[in-house]
Amino acid sequence: MRVLIVDDEEEVASFIKSGLEDYGIVADTAADAIIGQKMMAEKSYTSVILDINLPIINGYEFCQIIRERYRDVAILMLTALGSTEHKLTGFDVGADDYLVKPFEFRELMARLRAINRRRAVGPIESVVLKMADLELNVKSKEVRRGNRKLTLTARELALLEYFMKNPNKAMTRAEIAENVWDVSFDTGTNVVDVYVNYLRKKIDKDFSPKLIHTLSGIGYIMKEDET
Amino acid sequence: MRVLIVDDEEEVASFIKSGLEDYGIVADTAADAIIGQKMMAEKSYTSVILDINLPIINGYEFCQIIRERYRDVAILMLTALGSTEHKLTGFDVGADDYLVKPFEFRELMARLRAINRRRAVGPIESVVLKMADLELNVKSKEVRRGNRKLTLTARELALLEYFMKNPNKAMTRAEIAENVWDVSFDTGTNVVDVYVNYLRKKIDKDFSPKLIHTLSGIGYIMKEDET
């Protein structure tokens, strides 16, 4: 995920930028639409956070330009203009969401996530993957369940990461093997079974609810609810 | 576009409903999540407008349920709870947008349009196959009829999936055998009959209407209406 912030107020822009970076999201800033346009030509952004009161070209016009050229970029308008008329115009020119200043950063973040959630192939790449009380920090490779810290081996970790990135999805052994062992699956081995077993011993054995479930004849699935 | 409004305040719900209908959008209302769930099982909605303060099951929980089962439905939360915490929770459970009461109808309309426009971009194939109140989530392999969860074996599941992907189509045993057992049909076995029987026991026996029908001399057909 790469975000472009277009705002002529220096403070606001850098405040958002540093906030996003705390979440591991790359962010660039642009003071006006002309600069913004150039940056979008150079790099490909997943989202744009856009002010309306901009010098030269205003936010509405810029929004239309983006929509035309980069059809699938998520656009979030962030402005002091809070009247319904303004909002309607914003959505009219193609914004995906509209947030009024002053704002809480956490809400901005949540809205940004929401508009990206659909578009992206997988869910937004959050640094911390969560399911029930199990957490996996992809960056630090730290795994904890409840308040217990767990130590996994490299392979166990890769497997868990794959599971957590595909929650509620039934997966065959072949699928898992190809993604976690990244060799085309050599039939006649049961590594997957063995490692699922290892994982279970560490993350499920002493806890509840169980997260890794077996689907007989199909494979495995990671999900929260029992059965 | 078909919208479901879940709100226990009668006035609000019907206000929105009639507003949407002015725009030629079909809208249904449900007073609580249980009713809402049933309606979603029967018809397929593009969007849900969801209150949080609901009797029995609150909006957050219902939102999660919807997200799980109907991945590609747009959810807009509409509630009096305006704190950032509430909003965050809303987005956390999978809402696409969050609007605080009191609201202007025009803004609701604009936001509804925005979240649907966005969703239409990527062709997300529906993962939930439906017929009457029977649902098969192809991704998680979960099968439910009404609100009962059913457990099928791998072969039963494959058969059901084949049936549901070819609704209202008469199919011979040979056709079924080739697709579900993927061996060229060894005449002289009655596996198909046996498994249709197993399936019926699980998905049709205690329910109505019956979905799997026998065509004597031809084969089987899956369809909703009796005969």
Add this chain to the structure above:
DNA sequence: ATCATCCCATGCGTGTTTTGATTGTCGACG
């Protein structure tokens, strides 16, 4: 050299799948 990690092979118990025989249903025809 020692240790942890990773992968493979084997065997067992259990649930699933298949088979083959029996029972049930319905229409045609004597």
Add this chain to the structure above:
DNA sequence: CGTCGACAATCAAAACACGCATGGGATGAT
């Protein structure tokens, strides 16, 4: 009106595959 035959539904035992556990060997790191 009863019988027969074709077809479908049901049943239960047998064959089979699947998933899980375990021990041990190969590999690589310290």
